[in-house]
Amino acid sequence: MGRAPCCDKANVKKGPWSPEEDEKLKDYIQTHGTGGNWIALPQKAGLRRCGKSCRLRWLNYLRPNIKHGEFSDDEDKVICALFASIGSRWSIMAAQLPGRTDNDIKNYWNTKLKKKMMNSLISMPEIRKPLHHLQSFTTSSTNYSYPSLSSFHDTNNININTPLSSPPPPPPSSSYMYNNNSHTSSYHNDQTLSIPSSPTTTAAVVSHHHNPVLQSQDHGYLGLGPMEDYQGVKDSSTLVMFGGDQAATSSSNSDGSCQYDHQYSSIGMYDHNNMRNMRSDSYNKEFGVNFDKEKGYYGDSSLDSSLEEIKQLISTNFCSSKIDNNLNFFADETKEVKKVMYYY
DNA sequence: AATCGGTCCAACCGCCTAACT
DNA sequence: TAGTTAGGCGGTTGGACCGAT
Numbered sequence: 001m002g003r004a005p006c007c008d009k010a011n012v013k014k015g016p017w018s019p020e021e022d023e024k025l026k027d028y029i030q031t032h033g034t035g036g037n038w039i040a041l042p043q044k045a046g047l048r049r050c051g052k053s054c055r056l057r058w059l060n061y062l063r064p065n066i067k068h069g070e071f072s073d074d075e076d077k078v079i080c081a082l083f084a085s086i087g088s089r090w091s092i093m094a095a096q097l098p099g100r101t102d103n104d105i106k107n108y109w110n111t112k113l114k115k116k117m118m119n120s121l122i123s124m125p126e127i128r129k130p131l132h133h134l135q136s137f138t139t140s141s142t143n144y145s146y147p148s149l150s151s152f153h154d155t156n157n158i159n160i161n162t163p164l165s166s167p168p169p170p171p172p173s174s175s176y177m178y179n180n181n182s183h184t185s186s187y188h189n190d191q192t193l194s195i196p197s198s199p200t201t202t203a204a205v206v207s208h209h210h211n212p213v214l215q216s217q218d219h220g221y222l223g224l225g226p227m228e229d230y231q232g233v234k235d236s237s238t239l240v241m242f243g244g245d246q247a248a249t250s251s252s253n254s255d256g257s258c259q260y261d262h263q264y265s266s267i268g269m270y271d272h273n274n275m276r277n278m279r280s281d282s283y284n285k286e287f288g289v290n291f292d293k294e295k296g297y298y299g300d301s302s303l304d305s306s307l308e309e310i311k312q313l314i315s316t317n318f319c320s321s322k323i324d325n326n327l328n329f330f331a332d333e334t335k336e337v338k339k340v341m342y343y344y
Numbered sequence: 345a346a347t348c349g350g351t352c353c354a355a356c357c358g359c360c361t362a363a364c365t
Numbered sequence: 366t367a368g369t370t371a372g373g374c375g376g377t378t379g380g381a382c383c384g385a386t
Binding site for chain 3: 015016037038039051052055088089090091102103106110
């Protein structure tokens with residue numbers, strides 16, 4: 001019953017392959033093929049290796065037409081698009097990229113492309129969160145309209161009732177906050193801005209130039225806690241603030257906008273450099289969220305959620321049937337996302 | 345020159361499914 | 366039909382390498 005064991009585990013060599021072993025394996029397969037039996041192959045080829053190890057070495061390194069070296073922009077786009085639509089199915093991705101192996105793609109994604117993608121999505125304005133909100137904006141339509149922002153104005157009388165296809169207005173010079181639940185408001189050099197309700201997510205931006213959020217406890221309007229609350233963050237300019245279940249007293253205006261005094265009960269910080277979400281110790285003490293010393297961040301937020309959002313964002317807006325025949329679509333739409341981000 | 349921390353990637357590990365007996 | 370393994374896959378890791386201090 002069953003089959004013979006695949007190899008004598010005690011007698012097989014492990015670790016890096018020597019050039020001699022490579023040569024033996026290559027010669028054997030080029031002469032005889034794999035014979036559809038990797039387990040028997042090492043003995044026939046005169047190798048003290050497990051069949052699985054031979055298979056891996058051949059597929060990932062020795063077989064003809066393997067492409068090594070830098071990935072092209074087009075390859076980046078394919079990987080990003082496929083990741084968004086199918087997740088970490090590296091072998092399927094490899095099938096779409098001639099010469100690339102699943103291992104290569106997996107390594108490339110984990111070490112470079114993931115970071116590149118994250119930076120691409122958050123780099124222009126220092127914003128990270130309103131991804132769900134953006135989904136409703138980034139349609140394939142060329143004529144964007146934002147009913148929810150139709151009467152948006154700020155205290156400097158900058159009318160932002162502008163379609164996205166036009167150049168976006170400059171971002172606030174210091175910082176602002178954007179909140180979704182039912183109201184939206186902003187801070188701008190200690191002035192309160194008001195915009196109408198309706199968007200569906202929460203985000204906030206912290207300027208690179210100075211950081212009123214981290215100073216804000218002194219002003220009493222955010223209660224985020226001092227800089228040293230954020231364990232492991234050396235440079236406040238890398239932080240982006242988001243989140244916020246708010247408890248606020250508000251007053252509505254006739255145009256549908258509203259203003260209120262903020263008392264945020266849930267605020268998160270996103271650390272650009274370390275690509276992780278954080279919350280202040282003040283928050284965590286109050287709500288019993290523990291700092292995970294092993295992971296280095298607070299337990300309820302991590303990079304994973306960011307990736308999920310990227311995945312969701314891309315899959316909803318960029319991918320579908322257009323992946324195969326229009327790679328530039330992804331890049332163009334990414335620009336649109338950046339424009340929307342910049343817009344805020 | 346030595347040390348340290350971060351990056352990269354080849355290779356291993358363990359799981360799942362299909363195939364075999 | 367049940368037990369077992371091969372093949373395939375994604376996740377993880379060890380160590381080489383490199384730049385900064």
